[in-house]
Amino acid sequence: MVIEPKMRGFICLTAHPKGCEQNILNQIAYTRSKGTIAGPKNVLVIGASTGFGLASRIVSAFGANASTIGVFFEKAPSEGKTASPGWYNSAAFQNEAKKAGLYAKSINGDAFSDEIKKQTIELIKKDLGKIDVVVYSLASPVRTNPKTGVTHRSVLKPIGQTFTNNTVDFHTGKVTEISIAPATPEDIDNTIAVMGGEDWQMWMDALLQADALSENALTLAYSYIGPGLTEAVYRKGTIGKAKDHLEATAFNITDSLKKVNGKAYVSVNKALVTQASSAIPVIPLYISLLYKTMKEKGIHEGCIEQIDRLFRERLYSGQSIPVDGNNRIRIDDWEMRADIQDKVAELWAQANTETLPAIGDLAGYKADFLNLFGFGLANVDYAADVNEMVAIDGLQ
Ligand code: NAI
Numbered sequence: 001m002v003i004e005p006k007m008r009g010f011i012c013l014t015a016h017p018k019g020c021e022q023n024i025l026n027q028i029a030y031t032r033s034k035g036t037i038a039g040p041k042n043v044l045v046i047g048a049s050t051g052f053g054l055a056s057r058i059v060s061a062f063g064a065n066a067s068t069i070g071v072f073f074e075k076a077p078s079e080g081k082t083a084s085p086g087w088y089n090s091a092a093f094q095n096e097a098k099k100a101g102l103y104a105k106s107i108n109g110d111a112f113s114d115e116i117k118k119q120t121i122e123l124i125k126k127d128l129g130k131i132d133v134v135v136y137s138l139a140s141p142v143r144t145n146p147k148t149g150v151t152h153r154s155v156l157k158p159i160g161q162t163f164t165n166n167t168v169d170f171h172t173g174k175v176t177e178i179s180i181a182p183a184t185p186e187d188i189d190n191t192i193a194v195m196g197g198e199d200w201q202m203w204m205d206a207l208l209q210a211d212a213l214s215e216n217a218l219t220l221a222y223s224y225i226g227p228g229l230t231e232a233v234y235r236k237g238t239i240g241k242a243k244d245h246l247e248a249t250a251f252n253i254t255d256s257l258k259k260v261n262g263k264a265y266v267s268v269n270k271a272l273v274t275q276a277s278s279a280i281p282v283i284p285l286y287i288s289l290l291y292k293t294m295k296e297k298g299i300h301e302g303c304i305e306q307i308d309r310l311f312r313e314r315l316y317s318g319q320s321i322p323v324d325g326n327n328r329i330r331i332d333d334w335e336m337r338a339d340i341q342d343k344v345a346e347l348w349a350q351a352n353t354e355t356l357p358a359i360g361d362l363a364g365y366k367a368d369f370l371n372l373f374g375f376g377l378a379n380v381d382y383a384a385d386v387n388e389m390v391a392i393d394g395l396q
């Protein structure tokens with residue numbers, strides 16, 4: 001069928017298999033163009049099908065020639081209905097890995113569950129033996145705790161008081177003021193339960209117990225800090241509490257990995273257009289001003305550039321891993337530069353529906369958003385009939 005974008009609110013209901021494949025090819029070409037990384041041999045990526053997790057899988061495989069197992073939760077296609085983009089991304093990744101002679105297998109299911117952990121560990125033991133790097137890159141609005149059976153839902157709210165600021169509907173370009181009422185204590189607990197470090201710790205405990213981690217194993221999770229402009233709704237809001245918990249969990253995991261001399265790190269990444277970040281109020285306006293400013297200075301990066309730099313210049317540079325005072329790896333360094341943040345703050349004060357097209361990169365935001373679903377890519381014939389019923393090779 002001919003597949004077109006079908007927008008509903010913050011999501012696109014369709015995805016284009018050829019466009020998603022082109023995204024994978026572009027990311028592979030980028031990391032290959034930078035040369036080989038003396039990196040890990042066996043990598044497990046939890047949240048491997050989109051965003052930072054997908055880029056982590058691509059850099060591991062096509063930058064470091066690693067064998068990869070990817071875990072994700074994506075919707076399969078059905079006759080006349082497209083799959084979710086992560087499905088098509090993973091299908092294309094698997095095909096390219098096969099062509100390159102790289103081991104790659106994928107598991108589609110709820111990573112928060114005991115069953116998927118068990119299935120993943122069985123596959124590791126059978127095929128790879130041990131894992132050198134575990135990337136934990138889940139972004140989800142909901143988690144069922146397998147020990148209690150309780151389903152938690154995360155919220156994106158300020159804490160303590162109502163937060164009022166501007167936001168943009170990136171489809172229409174309309175800038176409006178929004179007010180978000182503060183979270184309840186239960187909201188905070190639920191958000192920590194979904195996006196904090198408890199499940200990361202569960203994965204690492206299960207892997208260690210199964211003797212599935214190599215000597216000197218590393219595990220990484222991704223966090224965000226951002227500027228004062230967004231802090232009420234991000235870093236000092238409910239999601240920020242979850243990130244505090246995730247960052248604290250890194251220390252606990254490092255303690256529990258002593259037996260294999262393993263280490264857990266959090267990498268603080270740049271704000272980027274992904275399915276997860278598009279749903280956060282205020283952030284799309286910030287991103288459109290940030291993109292404009294960083295592109296003008298020639299230091300804009302997407303997921304693949306960020307993660308390639310993380311592996312090449314932080315994790316596997318041959319030197320010790322540089323960290324901040326809280327033991328976090330910082331690849332948000334360019335976003336947080338004073339000249340960038342001063343400029344964004346200046347633009348923020350001027351941003352309204354009329355000025356934004358000129359002072360912000362709304363077009364870049366929209367293009368990136370469509371790209372997430374495989375639309376708007378060069379070298380893809382969108383008028384052509386394509387088969388939506390794509391299977392993922394190597395899916396367990
Ligand atoms: P994303 O939405 O692109 O990717 C989420 C991944 O998690 C997908 O592979 C999805 O299939 C998987 N997933 C979700 N629920 C699952 C479940 N129950 N079981 C198995 N897999 C599941 O998100 P993105 O933006 O790449 O986020 C990844 C991490 O990076 C998050 O911790 C996020 O907070 C962090 N981060 C994101 C930034 C951004 O601007 N997008 C900035 C800095 C950090």
Ligand code: NA
Binds near residue numbers: 047048053139
């Ligand atoms: Na991800």
